[in-house]
């Protein structure tokens with residue numbers, strides 16, 4: 001650290017952090033970087049981060065971090081302009097990457113929600129769905145998690161600064177759970193854990209605290225269309241039902257959570273919705 | 280290998296165990312034994328006999344592990360937990376090297392673990408057989424892994440011969456148990472009132488001499504023999520190794536692989552708990568300032584996407600490919616590679632598989648002629 005470095009000089013990559021429909025938890029994870037936040041501020045020029053600073057400079061930027069999902073017509077337009085302002089767009093967190101918990105609305109009646117919640121619902125401009133950023137614009141890299149893991153964020157930024165293609169493991173939470181020396185809650189306690197089909201990245205926090213993984217890092221490996229294997233949710237769901245005696249609606253709810261609208265989890269919850277309806 | 284013989288086997292009252300722990304501590308060992316944690320037993324530091332799971336026993340079946348308190352005063356009633364001895368020698372996460380940038384150059388800082396004397400109290404026969412296989416992998420000839428070696432050299436192994444088999448055990452058919460036969464320093468057999476103690480190494484012998492233990496009567500030795508043999512006979516699972524490895528190679532296109540792939544989650548738990556699986560991945564963890572980077576080895580598994588990735592292509596894209604890789608390596612190609620089976624019959628992969636996939640059920644199904652195997656429409 002005593003080394004003179006070029007990071008402090010002008011010419012540092014300019015970074016912006018944008019917020020869409022979200023709880024701000026992922027942005028808080030950036031602010032929670034503590035010592036690393038200073039290093040981040042030296043390595044990058046944090047030009048636009050309203051959550052952190054009122055010094056907001058205009059684009060273009062080199063890297064845009066995007067938190068939140070698209071839930072309003074205005075946001076659907078705004079994300080197009082964000083995309084134009086940065087050659088690298090990275091989504092941070094379950095909302096931006098997968099639609100978030102608010103994507104539960106995709107199975108509901110948004111007009112009815114508005115009437116229940118607001119005295120004058122006609123003023124609310126809202127889409128009937130919550131969708132991930134990748135359904136609107138090209139995304140260069142996705143960080144999963146609710147919230148994101150700060151080590152993963154640092155890792156991706158470090159790789160980008162070094163000119164290396166960022167790459168994060170896509171395997172199950174179970175592998176990290178075993179490396180940490182946890183006792184499996186599913187096998188030893190019969191708790192329905194989503195770890196076997198969930199992407200690693202959190203450090204197996206929940207099983208380390210003796211509870212089940214609820215899938216906040218999204219499906220392992222082939223989460224979206226494209227290369228990679230979608231996780232075998234059908235087999236795990238069957239085990240929840242037959243082995244652990246969950247009734248269909250409980251199986252449905254396991255999969256329809258924070259990442260419920262990502263294809264592998266969405267399709268699994270829908271299969272159990274049908275079983276639930278069939279009674 | 281220690282064989283029971285009256286003159287070498289001692290019989291000691293149960294209170295001996297505390298004495299043994301104290302002597303080991305006095306000699307600078309950290310004693311590690313099974314301790315109750317989160318519904319299983321895990322290796323932990325043992326200072327008192329009461330730190331051990333006295334009166335508890337484990338019941339294991341595919342995908343299920345439960346402990347129950349029987350109220351007995353048996354000390355080693357729990358056969359095993361998810362951990363074999365593996366993590367004590369082959370660490371799940373081990374920094375191999377730290378690179379630091381210096382002016383115009385860099386320095387590489389070694390990260391060899393501190394050598395620590397660890398006495399493992401309560402290793403089972405299958406654990407020791409697994410450790411012997413890992414020794415062969417990590418310490419062979421010129422290619423010695425110094426990290427593994429440092430940890431391994433510090434181990435003093437106190438085996439406990441099994442007198443009760445779990446429903447998932449099949450060591451008898453793998454010739455690895457229930458009596459400890461692979462390298463150990465001391466082996467205990469817990470009988471109703473006494474422990475029988477025998478030495479398996481010079482260090483173990485020295486320990487026995489230092490404690491001046493009374494020899495066991497022939498009747499005691501026979502009693503222990505009978506209990507161990509009864510344990511072997513009681514095993515409900517077995518694995519017929521006679522047609523291996525060839526039969527499994529011949530089964531490469533068997534339709535049963537599709538059936539098991541439909542159940543398998545590719546979660547990797549089976550490989551993590553296996554005492555012999557040695558696969559690892561090396562990760563580079565640089566810091567943001569680009570002045571320091573840690574080169575870390577992590578346990579890996581053939582069930583991950585990354586494991587099957589070679590330049591430009593994933594050679595094991597499907598769960599079927601991965602399960603087949605796993606089982607074929609364990610039971611067949613391991614024999615060609617290392618001269619032994621990669622399975623020691625501990626049953627951990629059966630218990631700790633979240634969906635209870637059982638290799639002792641899969642192997643016979645895979646070796647049945649595929650015309651007899653369940654035909655399924657639309658399979659390639």
Ligand code: SF4
Nearest residue numbers: 174177184185193195
């Ligand atoms: S507790 Fe959950 S994440 Fe951990 S091994 Fe068990 S199923 Fe996997």
Ligand code: SF4
Nearest residue numbers: 550556557558581608
């Ligand atoms: S079975 Fe798989 S994880 Fe285990 S040693 Fe073989 S290739 Fe590695």
Ligand code: SF4
Nearest residue numbers: 553622623625626628
């Ligand atoms: S393959 Fe399974 S039964 Fe065999 S040694 Fe490994 S974990 Fe134990």
Ligand code: SF4
Nearest residue numbers: 543544546547549632
């Ligand atoms: S066999 Fe079981 S433990 Fe192994 S990867 Fe498949 S589901 Fe996981």
